[in-house]
Amino acid sequence: MTRYDIAILGTGPAGLSAALTAKIRNKNFILLGSKDLSAKLQAAHEIDNYLGLSKVSGSDMASAFTQQMKDMDIEITEEKITAVYAMGDYFALQTDQNTVIEAESVILATGVVAGRPYPGEEQYLGRGVSYCATCDAPLFKGKEVTVIGGSPKEEAEADFLAEVCSKVTYFPLYQETPHFNHAVEVRTEKPVEILGGMKVTSLKTDQNEYPCDAVFILREAQFPGQLVPGLAIEGTAVKVNLQMETNIPGLFAAGDIAGLPYQYIKAAGQGNTAVLSAVNFLAQKKRKAA
Secondary structure (H helix, E strand, O other), rough: OOOEEEEEEEHHHHHHHHHHHHHHHOOEEEEEEOOOOOOHHHHHHOOOOOOEOOOOOOOHHHHHHHHHHHHOOOOOOOOEEEEOOOOOOOOOEOOOOOOOOEEEEEEEOOOOOOOOOOOOOOOEEOOEEEOOHHHHHHHHHEEEEEEEEOHHHHHHHHHHHHHOEEEEEEOOOOOOOOOOOOOEEOOOOOEEEEEEOOOOOEEEEEEEEEEEOEEEEEEEOOHHHHHHHOOOEEOOEOOOOOEEEEEOOOOOOOHHHHHHOOOHHHHHHHHHHHHHHHHHHHHHHHHHHO
16 A cells, blocks of 8 residues: 555645645645635635735636646545544545545645534444445444435435435435435435434434434535544634644644635645645654664
């Protein structure tokens, strides 16, 4: 298995800036995210405070970023990371395809996740709450599960669960009508709480309560505290110092995930700082091993 020097999570300005500098510093890295880049960036009508680009639209800025990645021969790997584990001298990144990516260091640049975890979500993580259907479906073979889908992209995972579980109830958090190839019951109610005892027993909505053995929460991105066990959080942001270091050695954070202000130029600068800190971390690690 290839172990990368740096794994960069996110393809907004912070992640792309980090990837650019990692390429220049000749590091073996992987950039994980969407090839369509940040949805938030694409939707921006006009950006006036990005140095060197006057009154640029979000789509034009995204096009410029995409071209620069092509010019520098930087590839984007479209893998969704469901968990990042500090393994001592490296990190293991679990994907939604139940595979593992290894890296010496990690930069979190995934932006902010709207809202907060559901009541009971953190309490029952690993005891009926899951973020990866592909990974955990076999644990609930022949059982009843609920799925909270953050976007139409998550419908494929619910479809897969329907092949394994006796019943799948799906709660879309979006306007489009879900489509499935298997028997999936769709409910348009708002999930409000996850209930249980030793394990999950039901999902409560704003209208009903649904008994179940598991709740699969499929978001575009996870809250930082759920993504990385043991990660220090301040409010909804990852706690970092001026070098973008977190409380976990070798793990860095940049951009909106590191807190206010939510600005593209700030994110790009922090991405550059984070990867330079990662390069320094790797150099120190190599010297200690010599």
